[in-house]
Amino acid sequence: MQFDRERLDALMQAMGLTPTEIEERLAFLRITESDLNARDVIESALDSAWIRNEPEFYGHLFRFRETKDKLLDVDNLNRLNEAHRDYFKALGTATFSRDYIQGRLRVGWIHRQIELEPKWYLGAFSFVFEHTLPEIWNRCQGDRDAVLASIATFYKLIQFDITLALDTYFFVEQQSTRRAEDQRALAHHALESSINGVFMVDMREPRCPITYVNPAFERITGMTDQSALGLPCVFESPDQKPLTDNPTLFEVQKAIQAGRDGLTLLNGVDHEGQPFWIELFLSPLQGDHGEVTHQVGILHDVTKNKQAEHQLKYQATHDALTRIPNRSYLDSALGRAMQAADRDRKEVAVLFLDLDRFKVINDSLGHSSGDELLRQVAKRLQSCLREQDLVSRLGGDEFVILATQLEANTAQYVAEKILVTLEPPFEIFGQTLYISSSIGISLYPNDGADQDELLAFADAAMYSAKTAGRNTFRFYASGMNAAVREELELENDLREAVERESFELYYQPKLDTVSGRMVGMEALIRWHHPRRGWVSPAEFIPLAESTGLIVRIDTWVLEEAVRQLSAWKKLGQALVPIAVNVSAREFASGNVLARIEQLIGRSGLPADLLELEITETTLMQDVDGTAPLLSALKKLGVGLAVDDFGTGYSSLNYLKRLPIEVLKIDQSFVSDIGTDEDDTTIVSAVIALAHSLRMKVVAEGVETEAQAAFLKEQGCDMSQGYLYSRPLPADELLAFWRRR
Numbered sequence: 001m002q003f004d005r006e007r008l009d010a011l012m013q014a015m016g017l018t019p020t021e022i023e024e025r026l027a028f029l030r031i032t033e034s035d036l037n038a039r040d041v042i043e044s045a046l047d048s049a050w051i052r053n054e055p056e057f058y059g060h061l062f063r064f065r066e067t068k069d070k071l072l073d074v075d076n077l078n079r080l081n082e083a084h085r086d087y088f089k090a091l092g093t094a095t096f097s098r099d100y101i102q103g104r105l106r107v108g109w110i111h112r113q114i115e116l117e118p119k120w121y122l123g124a125f126s127f128v129f130e131h132t133l134p135e136i137w138n139r140c141q142g143d144r145d146a147v148l149a150s151i152a153t154f155y156k157l158i159q160f161d162i163t164l165a166l167d168t169y170f171f172v173e174q175q176s177t178r179r180a181e182d183q184r185a186l187a188h189h190a191l192e193s194s195i196n197g198v199f200m201v202d203m204r205e206p207r208c209p210i211t212y213v214n215p216a217f218e219r220i221t222g223m224t225d226q227s228a229l230g231l232p233c234v235f236e237s238p239d240q241k242p243l244t245d246n247p248t249l250f251e252v253q254k255a256i257q258a259g260r261d262g263l264t265l266l267n268g269v270d271h272e273g274q275p276f277w278i279e280l281f282l283s284p285l286q287g288d289h290g291e292v293t294h295q296v297g298i299l300h301d302v303t304k305n306k307q308a309e310h311q312l313k314y315q316a317t318h319d320a321l322t323r324i325p326n327r328s329y330l331d332s333a334l335g336r337a338m339q340a341a342d343r344d345r346k347e348v349a350v351l352f353l354d355l356d357r358f359k360v361i362n363d364s365l366g367h368s369s370g371d372e373l374l375r376q377v378a379k380r381l382q383s384c385l386r387e388q389d390l391v392s393r394l395g396g397d398e399f400v401i402l403a404t405q406l407e408a409n410t411a412q413y414v415a416e417k418i419l420v421t422l423e424p425p426f427e428i429f430g431q432t433l434y435i436s437s438s439i440g441i442s443l444y445p446n447d448g449a450d451q452d453e454l455l456a457f458a459d460a461a462m463y464s465a466k467t468a469g470r471n472t473f474r475f476y477a478s479g480m481n482a483a484v485r486e487e488l489e490l491e492n493d494l495r496e497a498v499e500r501e502s503f504e505l506y507y508q509p510k511l512d513t514v515s516g517r518m519v520g521m522e523a524l525i526r527w528h529h530p531r532r533g534w535v536s537p538a539e540f541i542p543l544a545e546s547t548g549l550i551v552r553i554d555t556w557v558l559e560e561a562v563r564q565l566s567a568w569k570k571l572g573q574a575l576v577p578i579a580v581n582v583s584a585r586e587f588a589s590g591n592v593l594a595r596i597e598q599l600i601g602r603s604g605l606p607a608d609l610l611e612l613e614i615t616e617t618t619l620m621q622d623v624d625g626t627a628p629l630l631s632a633l634k635k636l637g638v639g640l641a642v643d644d645f646g647t648g649y650s651s652l653n654y655l656k657r658l659p660i661e662v663l664k665i666d667q668s669f670v671s672d673i674g675t676d677e678d679d680t681t682i683v684s685a686v687i688a689l690a691h692s693l694r695m696k697v698v699a700e701g702v703e704t705e706a707q708a709a710f711l712k713e714q715g716c717d718m719s720q721g722y723l724y725s726r727p728l729p730a731d732e733l734l735a736f737w738r739r740r
């Protein structure tokens with residue numbers, strides 16, 4: 001520490017050492033002018049005593065442990081040595097000036113700083129005193145009065161000096177004590193007002209009681225200091241029975257018992273059943289010999305942070321609508337399930353579930369009904385599965401069920417159970433809804449080796465279940481993926497095409513076999529796919545049928561065909577009937593009659609210009625149910641033809657009961673005319689039998705002159721085929737028509 005003038009001035013002022021005070025001290029010691037006369041003797045005696053005895057002085061100091069310890073520190077030694085020299089030099093001069101006074105203060109201050117107690121300081125003085133007296137004796141040359149006067153002066157100077165040094169020593173000590181007390185008070189205040197709980201455990205006492213807790217500790221643990229203080233932190237029995245019924249404190253005790261230091265996260269459930277999370281910082285305090293005397297613990301309540309963290313985690317892993325796990329959760333759960341299955345030699349089944357026709361429900365009843373349905377589906381799924389199984393939602397109407405720890409061949413029971421569970425009706429905002437679902441199943445380890453693969457395969461199997469007619473399940477089979485994906489893509493595109501009505505209608509002429517005149521035509525749909533080009537109806541019509549889109553397609557075709565007839569009529573063209581294909585679904589929908597009635601009525605065209613081609617298979621599905629509808633259509637004037645005749649359950653007997661007017665011999669028979677004897681015979685027989693039932697016959701797929709000649713010879717009424725014309729766009733058909 002630097003003893004600069006400024007600090008010494010401040011010290012003097014703080015100690016109240018004003019000139020008046022100094023004078024008072026001198027007066028009290030009765031230091032007079034005569035004393036000042038003796039200063040020369042004393043100064044020179046002191047000087048030579050110091051020079052002669054300095055080594056012995058330090059030798060003396062080194063004989064005592066405490067002084068020796070201080071002097072072993074070279075800095076201390078140098079500082080003392082310098083101070084001593086200046087000090088003794090100045091003592092003899094005794095000017096009592098400001099510098100002189102401050103020199104005395106400096107000595108007291110240094111002793112306090114190096115913590116050399118006054119006893120050593122006074123002792124050292126007596127050493128100097130003892131060695132100075134003979135020197136005074138020598139200088140006074142036996143003059144008794146001069147010796148006594150010098151000794152008296154010397155003694156007074158020492159008194160003045162020692163008093164100042166001791167005053168300084170104690171003043172500085174008092175100051176540092178006060179500072180330490182202030183700091184202690186501040187630290188205590190900080191502890192008491194800390195938002196963190198602080199406690200102290202005495203590790204020297206048996207069972208380590210708590211000896212201090214701050215108010216925040218009381219707030220966090222819910223305990224008063226009276227109930228916490230003295231509570232032991234060491235368990236009596238190894239089974240760690242709670243030493244307190246306070247859950248937080250019990251966790252603290254466990255951490256201390258375990259001798260944990262550093263950071264520990266405690267969590268439990270409080271008295272009100274609420275979960276808590278508390279960070280506990282434990283730091284051991286060591287005694288002089290390195291033994292742990294105390295544990296200081298700091299409790300930081302992080303419950304709110306943890307709750308926020310959990311909330312975020314929950315949101316990241318759960319579906320907001322149904323509150324069941326989402327894709328991210330599923331991924332991790334599937335990973336864990338696969339590991340467990342490896343270990344236990346069990347199976348994991350991934351069941352990909354998609355609600356059938358959910359879009360229709362959503363579009364027709366509104367999104368809130370759709371949302372409610374999804375919530376109820378999630379609940380039902382959860383209720384029908386085992387606890388270890390997982391129901392998750394990927395989005396939309398797609399759910400994935402993870403059935404774990406399965407014995408081989410049991411996944412199908414899970415799928416069946418799910419289908420049955422979804423069978424009973426759902427009550428959605430007062431409406432009763434029946435739904436079904438399609439489920440695809442992939443199995444680990446058989447089908448795939450990672451999560452993505454298993455999900456993709458289950459997804460593919462689900463689409464296979466959809467194309468198989470819905471409300472069913474399918475296991476994944478290799479190759480399913482690509483085919484199903486393609487079909488799915490096509491289905492999506494077809495939906496879009498239906499929405500946008502991006503189809504065209506082509507027309508294939510039907511010619512009178514004898515005259516060659518165009519007596520009718522068949523409307524055939526065409527779809528120009530934006531990427532794939534023309535897609536054959538043979539490809540997309542079955543897909544439209546399985547997805548239900550065929551109903552909207554058939555409606556569009558009917559309307560477009562009637563619109564085109566009206567357009568030709570406006571052009572002054574003498575009209576011929578137009579035949580339109582009607583799918584089994586449309587036929588079964590119950591709307592055909594009303595729709596056609598409305599259409600014909602609106603167009604003002606005669607009903608007999610419209611002919612419906614219904615496949616033989618469709619008709620045979622429900623002859624009794626179909627008959628009234630056909631009769632009503634017939635009554636309306638609409639023509640009815642059996643399409644693809646000969647490919648289904650051919651029974652003219654049944655046909656007799658239906659008001660059919662035309663039979664279209666399937667092109668597979670026509671193409672074999674002349675090459676396959678059986679098919680040639682069938683063609684002849686069909687023509688003869690149809691005529692016997694007063695029906696007309698159309699041969700479709702006529703491609704060669706030989707086929708045409710044979711049909712003419714057999715009396716077939718009409719022919720249709722590439723030999724005459726391919727299906728044509730409306731304007732080209734008109735040109736063909738006009739030529740005939």
Ligand SMILES: Nc1nc2c(ncn2[C@@H]2O[C@H](COP(=O)(O)O[C@H]3[C@@H](O)[C@H](n4cnc5c(=O)[nH]c(N)nc54)O[C@@H]3COP(=O)(O)O)[C@@H](O)[C@H]2O)c(=O)[nH]1
Binds near residue numbers: 508524582
């Ligand atoms: N519900 C609806 N079904 C429709 C509609 N349009 C067509 N279809 C059905 O799709 C299947 C395939 O039809 P398409 O590719 O149009 O084939 C038709 C003709 O192009 C084809 N045809 C005609 N002449 C010949 C020929 O000489 N050779 C040859 N190889 N093919 C020929 O035959 C199909 C006519 O079929 P059909 O209806 O049985 O008379 C088909 O099953 C269509 O029915 C539609 O709008 N709605």
